[in-house]
Amino acid sequence: MGDYVDLPGVRTWFESEGSGEPLVLLHGGFCTNDTWGAQRADLASAYQVLLPERRAHGHTPDVAGPLSYQDMADDMVAFVEKVVGGPAHLVGWSDGGVVALLMAIARPDLVRRVVAIGANFRPSSECFVEPAMLDAMTPEGPDLAFFREMYEAVSPDGPSHWPVVAARMIDMWRTQPTLTTEDLTRVAAPLLLIVGDDDMMTLEHTTALYRAVPGAQLAVVPGASHLVPLEKPDLVDRLILDHLAQDGVDTMMPVRRAPAAGAPDGGET
Template sequence: MGEYIDAGGVRTYCEVTGEGDAVVLIHGGATTGESWAAQVPALAARYQVFVPDRRGHGRSPDVDGPATMDGYAADLVEFMTALRLDSAHVIGWSDGGKVAVRMALSRPDLVRKLVMIGTELTRAGGTPANDRLMTTPEGLEQLSAIARSDYERLSPDGPEHFGVVFAKWTRMWTSIPDIEPSELAHLPMPVLLMQGDDDCVRIEHNTAVARAIPDAQLAVIPGGSHAVPLEKPDLVNDLLLDFLTDPQTPKFMPLGDLNS
């Protein structure tokens, strides 16, 4: 059962499940909080899980003005403030990871642990197929077809508003500022980077990001695509729960170079 939260003037739909330390799940672009259905029960067995719909997505109405990753991150800060959440584990998938990392950079005090799933932080960090999907007429037509049915089913703005929000997303996707790996060097919280081995992110990009962060882990899931939380939910959930657990299992033979 969901409710609406007034998050700094943004009427944000949210579902809350479970008890314990807070976990906030941030969905991807052109999707909704429903995309986390395979993760919520596993996480809610140990944590209190908050699943908001970002403005203009799902059951949350659109707001005047452009869509930007920084704007969504500011919304997330207001959301946590409205719920009196002093801090939370924040997990973002795809665009949700871009939102989450921007909040972690601007308000690190709010993020206990950060997870980015299938998230490229620079244009060059994405695959050519991802670039075609996000920037070409053919790719955007495909995304529009995928997003339209859920939008028309859930949005309080009505189906006729889909063209307005999709135009905002399109402008955002073609102009997202890069975050270079070096900009993440001062993140104070543990970070998990997760992706499928056939994802939208170049594996070497996430390796570079992991090397730049003092306390980072990298998980590449075999046989997984950009939809790996749906394709391999048990494995994804086990990795998330392991990462969120403290203390972490100590490394017996650290011979790699992620943090050397």
């Protein structure tokens, strides 16, 4: 069951299940909480799982003006403050991963651990394997049919608002996010990046993100695409749960995580 919470930016729909430490699931662009179907039960067996639907997504209405990752991150910060009331783990998929990174940078006091799946830190022209894919996307076209059906089924703005939201989303992907590798050094929460080996983002871009965040971990899932949580749900759930429960990284032959000169054993660079 779900309910609304009134946030400064937008009246936001969310669902909740399970008990334990709070874990916020941040869905991808154009998506609803239905896309977390393969993860909810496993994660709710160990955590209190909270699933907000961001502005212009699912049951949450659109807001006048262009869409931005920063506005959505601000909404989710307000959500954690009001609904959770303290720090939470974040698991974000695609656009949700971008939002999680922005939250970790802006409000480290509210973020425990982060898992970002298929996330990017630069606009589509700089990170997509096929940047021209956006040129073929139209609100009524086949590429967005799956997302259009999800939107029309539950949006409080009604089916007629879909073309507006679709255009705003595509514009956002063309121009955002605009994080730098220096910005990413401010992510203090332990971060796990998960990508398919045939993801929308280039592996080079993902590697740059991985290298920029201090202490980040990287999982490249073989035989998987940008939809890796749906394609390899058992593996993705295990990776998420292992990361959230992890207390430090202890490997036998560390290189990137080797102690700095003069640091005590177990320290990280």
